[in-house]
Amino acid sequence: MATRWVAHIDMDAYYVSCELRDRPELVGRPVIVGHAPTGPGSRGVVLSASYEARAFGIRSAMPAVVAARRCPKAVWIPPDFGKYARVSHEILEHLGRFGHGVVPLSIDEAALEVEREDSAAIEAWAREVQRSIRDELRLPCSIGASPYAVVAKIASDVAKPGGVRVVPAGSTAEFLNGLPVGAIPGVGPKSSERLLAAGIRTIGELAGQPVEPLRRILGRFGDSIRELALGRPGPELAALPSRSSPKQRSLDRTFEHDTSTTEDIARHLNEMAKQLADGLAEEGLRYQSVVVRFRWSDFTQLQRGHQLPAALEGPEPLARESARLAEELLERERRGLGRAVRRISLAVGKLQTRRNRQLPLDQFSPAPASR
DNA sequence: TCTGGGGTCCTAGGACCC
DNA sequence: TCTGGGGTCCTAGGACCC
Numbered sequence: 001m002a003t004r005w006v007a008h009i010d011m012d013a014y015y016v017s018c019e020l021r022d023r024p025e026l027v028g029r030p031v032i033v034g035h036a037p038t039g040p041g042s043r044g045v046v047l048s049a050s051y052e053a054r055a056f057g058i059r060s061a062m063p064a065v066v067a068a069r070r071c072p073k074a075v076w077i078p079p080d081f082g083k084y085a086r087v088s089h090e091i092l093e094h095l096g097r098f099g100h101g102v103v104p105l106s107i108d109e110a111a112l113e114v115e116r117e118d119s120a121a122i123e124a125w126a127r128e129v130q131r132s133i134r135d136e137l138r139l140p141c142s143i144g145a146s147p148y149a150v151v152a153k154i155a156s157d158v159a160k161p162g163g164v165r166v167v168p169a170g171s172t173a174e175f176l177n178g179l180p181v182g183a184i185p186g187v188g189p190k191s192s193e194r195l196l197a198a199g200i201r202t203i204g205e206l207a208g209q210p211v212e213p214l215r216r217i218l219g220r221f222g223d224s225i226r227e228l229a230l231g232r233p234g235p236e237l238a239a240l241p242s243r244s245s246p247k248q249r250s251l252d253r254t255f256e257h258d259t260s261t262t263e264d265i266a267r268h269l270n271e272m273a274k275q276l277a278d279g280l281a282e283e284g285l286r287y288q289s290v291v292v293r294f295r296w297s298d299f300t301q302l303q304r305g306h307q308l309p310a311a312l313e314g315p316e317p318l319a320r321e322s323a324r325l326a327e328e329l330l331e332r333e334r335r336g337l338g339r340a341v342r343r344i345s346l347a348v349g350k351l352q353t354r355r356n357r358q359l360p361l362d363q364f365s366p367a368p369a370s371r
Numbered sequence: 372t373c374t375g376g377g378g379t380c381c382t383a384g385g386a387c388c389c
Numbered sequence: 390t391c392t393g394g395g396g397t398c399c400t401a402g403g404a405c406c407c
Contacts, residue, residue, distance in 0.1 A: 014407090034375090045375050047407095060407080066372045106378095106407050186380090188405050219381070244379095252376050289399095299374075305400060343375085 002115040003169075005122045005145045006240060008152035009095065009129070012140040012161040014108035015048035018087050019077050021138050026075055030056060036076035037064035043254055047079055051161055084108075087139070094137060098129050103240050111149060111240055119166045126164045148172065150228065150237040154183055173231030177204035184225055191218060203229045246285070250347035251276050258297045258340035262330060265344060269322045270315075272346045277315035280348070286311035287348035290318060292325040295343040296333075303345075304328050311352045322346050 011017060015033040020026055030053035035044040046067050049058045056071035067074065088107045095102045099112040116122040126143040133141050144155025146167040154176070159165040167175045176183075181203055182192040194217045200206055206214070207229035214222030227234050251272045259265065269292070280287060291305035304325040308317070326344070333339060 043373090043375075045373095047375080061374080063372060063374045066374085069372080108407075186405065190404060221381085246378090247380095248378075250377065254375065291400095301402080303401065307399065345376085347378095 002117055003122075003147060005114050005116055005147060006111055006149045006152040007099075007114055007122070007126060007129070008105075008111045008144045008149070008156045009091075009109065009133075010142050010144070010153075010156040010160070011091070011108040012142060013048055013050055015079060015084055016050045016077075017139050018084050019080075020050070021087075023077075028052060030058070030071050030074040031077065032058065032067060032071075032074050033077050033079050034064055034067075035078055037068050043256070087137075090137060091133070091139070094133060095129070097132075098125075103243065105241070109153075111152065113240065114145075119168045123164060123166045126166070130162075130164060146172065148233050148238040149240045150185060150233060151175070153185055154179070157183065169231075172233075173204075173207065173229065176229060176231070177202065177207075179203050181206060181225075184228065186221060187218075187225065194218075246283075246351055248347050248349040248351065249276060249280060249285070249287075250291075250345055252343055252345045254295075254343040255341065258342050260330070260333075260338075260340045262327065265326050265330070265341060266323050268344060269326055269346060270319050272344075273319035273322055274315040276346060276348060277313065277318055280351075281313065284354045285351045286313045286354055287318070288312070288350035288352065289348065290321045290325065291345075291347040291349065292322050292329065293345040293347070294326075294329050294333075294341050295345075296337075296339040297342050298339055299342070302329055302333075307350070311350070313354065318346075318348065 016031050019033060020031065029050070031050040032046055032053055033048040034046045037044065042065065044064045046058060046060055046062045046064060048060060053071060053074050058067045058070055058074070084107055092102055092104055092110060095110055095112060099114050102110055102112045104110050114122065114125060116125060122145045126145055130141060130143055133139055140162050142156045142159040142162060143164045144152045144157070144159055144167070146152040146155055147169045151167055151172055155165040155167050180192070180201060181187050181195050182189070184203065198213055198217065200209065206226060209226065211223060211226055214226055218225065224234055224237055228237055253268055253272065288311040289305060289307045291303055293301055293303035295301050306321060306325060308321070
């Protein structure tokens with residue numbers, strides 16, 4: 001009888017790989033996608049690093065100035081998100097050849113369900129997929145396979161770079177046993193730290209725990225990861241997530257120099273409101289909630305939001321509402337610590353499709369990339 | 372070493388209604 | 390007269406992912 005497998009395809013050093021396709025002369029060198037820390041934009045971070053760059057201790061999300069210090073000879077390439085989204089579509093289309101129901105999970109990850117007799121058969125299939133992506137799209141990836149979606153994802157991580165890892169149902173607990181708790185998607189630095197304080201470092205140690213302390217640390221998720229550690233994940237971790245409609249759209253701007261003047265902030269919010277409203281118009285969406293969030297100079301955050309009485313469109317109401325919320329935040333801060341603003345975010349939520357204004361076909365643009 | 376930009380989901384308290 | 394408990398919505402904050 002055939003087993004139903006989830007195959008998780010995860011591209012290796014995705015943004016860098018997209019760039020190396022166009023600039024093969026850089027293959028084998030330490031390459032970083034991100035804004036080089038010279039002049040404006042010096043407050044940036046590393047978006048993606050080649051494995052040659054990782055050998056210098058460079059990682060994604062690392063401050064660019066730190067990366068430059070660790071590897072002065074690295075080649076910096078500014079990001080081109082349009083390109084990465086286009087390549088992502090190419091990959092999804094390519095994967096469609098190997099099975100129905102390809103689920104995009106992010107710009108560089110996808111999963112699909114496949115039926116195969118046993119682990120040897122699914123491994124041969126995965127290697128074939130990997131080879132075709134490498135030969136035809138000239139992109140490296142890693143693939144994990146398991147009857148459980150979350151285990152397939154963890155397996156693809158373990159297989160990096162360029163590997164294939166198959167975990168049959170019966171080997172799940174054994175496979176997870178020695179991995180750190182942080183290998184579970186959804187267990188980040190904070191949760192790892194709290195688990196470590198409770199004497200739990202690996203997923204295997206998680207399996208031996210009573211459920212109560214885990215609930216105290218992680219809420220309902222504590223139950224889920226305990227079941228996972230025991231090799232029998234519940235449906236919330238075992239099943240492939242279904243695609244859902246967008247829930248919010250947002251923009252962020254980090255100032256080159258922190259500011260606290262109303263004029264500076266209002267000017268940026270105005271531009272952001274226009275940009276956000278333009279994007280929503282293209283997607284045919286209206287917004288019914290507005291949130292303004294500040295990151296202060298000390299890196300803490302504060303937000304103010306408001307629900308509108310009806311769904312709206314266009315930049316004006318958004319600019320007006322966001323200016324009001326920003327002023328509230330600034331006023332409060334003037335009476336308090338008086339910190340300056342490092343970054344502003346503008347988000348709209350409760351998105352609704354515009355029904356009564358259908359675009360003529362020649363103005364129709366396909367949905368943007370999965371993220 | 373000094374930290375981007377775009378998202379999702381969860382929790383918790385207060386208001387309000389029944 | 391004083392007191393329930395449950396459900397839903399709104400707001401704020403936090404953790405996490407790529």
